[in-house]
Amino acid sequence: xxxxxxxxxxxxxxxxxxxxxxxxxxxxxxxxxxxxxxxxxxxxxxxxxxxxxxxxxxxxxxxxxxxxxxxxxxxxxxxxxxxxxxxxxxxxxxxxxxxxxxxxxxxxxxxxxxxxxxxxxxxxxxxxxxxxxxxxxxxxxxxxxxxxxxxxxxxxxxxxxxx
Numbered sequence: 001x002x003x004x005x006x007x008x009x010x011x012x013x014x015x016x017x018x019x020x021x022x023x024x025x026x027x028x029x030x031x032x033x034x035x036x037x038x039x040x041x042x043x044x045x046x047x048x049x050x051x052x053x054x055x056x057x058x059x060x061x062x063x064x065x066x067x068x069x070x071x072x073x074x075x076x077x078x079x080x081x082x083x084x085x086x087x088x089x090x091x092x093x094x095x096x097x098x099x100x101x102x103x104x105x106x107x108x109x110x111x112x113x114x115x116x117x118x119x120x121x122x123x124x125x126x127x128x129x130x131x132x133x134x135x136x137x138x139x140x141x142x143x144x145x146x147x148x149x150x151x152x153x154x155x156x157x158x159x160x161x162x163x
Contacts, residue, residue: 008096010077010088010096011077011078011079011086011087011088011096012077012079013077013078013079014073014076014077015073015076015077015078015136015137015138015139016120016138016139016140016143017073018118018119018120018138018140019069019072019073019076019118019120019137019138020069020070020072020073021069021118022114022115022118022120022138023068023069023072023073023138024065024069025114025117025118026114027064027065027068027069028061028065031057031061031064031065034057034061035054035057035058035061038050038053038054038057039054041053042054068091071091072090072091075088075089075090075091075094076088076089076090076137076138078136078139080147080150080151082101082154083100083101083102084098084099084100084101085097085098085099085101085104085125085134085136085151086098086099087134087135087136089135089137097131097134099125099127099129099134100127101151101154101155103127103128103129104125104126104127104151104154104155105126105127105128105155106124106125106126107123107124107125107126107147107148107151107152107155108123108124108126108148109121109122109123109124109144109145109148110122110124111141119140119141120138120139120140120141121139121140121141121143121144121145122135122136122137122138122139122144123135123136123139123144123147123148125151
């Protein structure tokens with residue numbers, strides 16, 4: 001009898017569409033300091049080098065803010081079945097993780113101030129794996145809470161100690 005073949009298709013569910021706005025806002029906040037620094041250089045020292053640097057930083061920031069959130073939205077996916085939690089994440093370095101429900105030890109939801117603003121939550125599924133927990137970022141709050149409860153119930157119903 002042969003082993004069943006695992007279908008390594010992308011997980012079925014996209015994260016919440018509001019994650020695009022969240023990622024854009026978080027990235028924009030990261031560009032504030034470099035842009036302010038270059039603007040201060042331009043104001044106080046002036047010169048061609050400061051102007052060129054401002055243009056380069058502004059173009060890089062704009063490209064990052066336009067491309068990255070859309071790219072991540074297309075890549076980040078998740079799926080939960082009776083047997084596994086399956087995720088795909090990243091944008092340059094993409095990763096797919098499959099965690100058997102029988103190996104789940106804890107299920108947590110988390111929300112920072114920016115996630116709360118966008119009504120999003122993150123789900124962390126800690127397993128008995130040296131690879132670390134499985135994360136699903138950018139979920140609608142209700143979806144994250146429902147998944148956490150569902151996975152906790154499945155974990156409790158699974159025999160063994162998840163090790």
